[in-house]
Amino acid sequence: MPTQPKANTHTFITSDLVKQQNTSSRPIGVFDSGIGGLSIMHCIKQQLPNENLLYVADTLNAPYGEKSTVFIQQRVNDIADWFVAKNAKAIVVACNTATVSAIDQLRQNLAIPVIGVEPAIKPAAQQSKQKKVAILVTKTTAENQRFLALVQQYSNTSEIYIQACPGLVELIEQDKKNSLDCELMLTAYLQPLIEKGVDTIVLGCTHYPLVTSLIHEICGNNITIMETAQPVTEQLQRQLIAHQLINLSTHVGSATFYSSQNSISQQQLFSHIWQQSLSLHKFP
Numbered sequence: 688m689p690t691q692p693k694a695n696t697h698t699f700i701t702s703d704l705v706k707q708q709n710t711s712s713r714p715i716g717v718f719d720s721g722i723g724g725l726s727i728m729h730c731i732k733q734q735l736p737n738e739n740l741l742y743v744a745d746t747l748n749a750p751y752g753e754k755s756t757v758f759i760q761q762r763v764n765d766i767a768d769w770f771v772a773k774n775a776k777a778i779v780v781a782c783n784t785a786t787v788s789a790i791d792q793l794r795q796n797l798a799i800p801v802i803g804v805e806p807a808i809k810p811a812a813q814q815s816k817q818k819k820v821a822i823l824v825t826k827t828t829a830e831n832q833r834f835l836a837l838v839q840q841y842s843n844t845s846e847i848y849i850q851a852c853p854g855l856v857e858l859i860e861q862d863k864k865n866s867l868d869c870e871l872m873l874t875a876y877l878q879p880l881i882e883k884g885v886d887t888i889v890l891g892c893t894h895y896p897l898v899t900s901l902i903h904e905i906c907g908n909n910i911t912i913m914e915t916a917q918p919v920t921e922q923l924q925r926q927l928i929a930h931q932l933i934n935l936s937t938h939v940g941s942a943t944f945y946s947s948q949n950s951i952s953q954q955q956l957f958s959h960i961w962q963q964s965l966s967l968h969k970f971p
Contacts, residue, residue: 711934714739714943715923716770717779721749721860723894724781725960727804730916731779732942735924735933739940741773743970744957747947750856751784752825752892759827763789767797769971776932779923780804783824783892783915787831800926806834806891807913809841814911815887818845821880824891826851834891848885852876852892859894862956870901877905890914897960945970 717728721744728742743766745751751759763785770778777800780786780793786803794801811820820842828834829851838847855876858869880888888910890896896914903910927933934940944961945968946953954967 713776716775718743720751812845
């Protein structure tokens with residue numbers, strides 16, 4: 688009886704590999720209401736250097752923390768549609784307010800992975816020695832039911848103090864993070880938390896890592912500050928691997944920046960935060 692020929696599995700493996708290579712070179716979309724998401728963008732660039740990245744700052748409408756949920760959802764949908772038109776393979780919502788306000792409906796509408804930003808409540812509650820944790824957030828996040836449910840779920844035995852910080856994002860967006868106004872504002876928000884004995888502060892807005900040094904100056908170095916760039920990057924990497932979307936190229940990926948309020952001053956601010964000169968394009 689003649690021997691049956693073996694299936695040409697090598698052909699299929701090669702075909703799948705080529706398909707993955709073609710798919711994996713597509714960009715990852717990252718967006719925030721302004722420059723805050725650059726902290727996450729920078730972490731992604733460091734840990735996934737071969738990925739092509741698109742960053743959108745909706746600076747014209749910043750801060751989202753003072754906007755209605757309906758408005759935020761519409762802007763998030765518009766930006767996501769733009770990323771899809773750019774053939775993005777994944778989207779990172781690098782904004783806490785946009786995450787709590789719009790990520791659920793965004794995931795329902797998109798077939799690509801969508802990674803959001805959530806405050807590090809659980810690890811903060813677990814490691815706080817005094818069991819007293821503060822979360823610095825925008826006004827909209829402080830009132831959001833999804834966020835409040837996370838606080839209740841992960842607070843464990845810790846006391847959680849939610850501190851809304853209206854006006855802080857605006858100062859950061861105006862590149863006034865080292866100004867006296869910023870110091871006075873942060874002191875007003877942080878002093879009551881210090882008096883309560885808080886030993887861990889969670890930064891619940893991607894803009895706030897840009898004033899980490901000022902927070903330490905006000906609170907002292909015994910305060911533990913927790914932010915989300917690293918966990919978000921790790922989750923993005925897991926999703927890319929799970930969906931076979933990791934860029935297989937050995938070349939360093941590109942990073943392209945857009946803003947809904949494009950100007951020379953904006954470009955200078957972006958270059959300062961990114962720590963190298965860059966070209967800023969108009970969005971959309």
